[in-house]
Amino acid sequence: MKKINFKYRKLCMVTAVIAATLSLSAFIPNQEKPKEEKFSNLKVLPKNTTPDQLKAVMHDFNASLGVKCGFCHAPSKDDPKKMDFASDENKHKNVARDMMKMTAKINKKYFHKTNKEGEIKAISCKTCHNGQKHPEMKIASL
Template identity: 85%
Template sequence: MKKFYFKYRKISLVTAVLATAMTLSAFIPSQEKPKEEKFSNLKVLPKNTTPEQLKEVMHDFNASLGVKCGFCHAPSKDDPKKMDFASDENNHKSIARDMMKMTAKINKKYFHKGSKEGEIKAISCKTCHNGQKHPEMKIASL
């Protein structure tokens, strides 16, 4: 009878501990990874671009061209005070994509001959724009 009592007591104790743990877990916030944001209209930047990387690229455009988001992005149809970042309605966005391709091509062809380790961006938007919406064009004399 004594063995049965101790066995029953162990089962009761284990059950109580499990029940307490399950109850407490309902009140403890889960440590789930936040849902990773996916962008719907990346045509030049890699599809796996992170929000931080995209923000860095956009801030570089802002500084290099002296513009704000609305220069390339169209306003939202639902709320014109907000931007529709995925929209291609603003032609400046298409021009920006072409400029990104051109810059990458020049950098790859002339400045990245070896391995990709230690790459140097020899030119960027700022090289020509220098903080202006439209780069100043100078005609070289021969």
């Protein structure tokens, strides 16, 4: 009789462990590989820009111009508290694109040192803006 009780207890215990594992697995987030985020409306940055690279560029704008996202990005039509990052409605976004092209052209033409990513960055937004939305104009006297 003791053998049956032991086997029965063992079976109950195994069943309980399996049931608990299955129950808890419903609350554990899916461990799938996260999908790579694709950005829409990238016109100057490469189409394969990663989220980390894009964040770095945006943080550079923030520091160089002393601005927040809403300076270049338009609010979402669905929820004005959020940004519509793909929208081109804010004129500053196209100005930023033009400035990116300008600095890239100047760096390529006049500076030939590259960093570890192969980019030439002798001048950047900060060169002229120095933390200001609009760079200070200084007229050189001859």
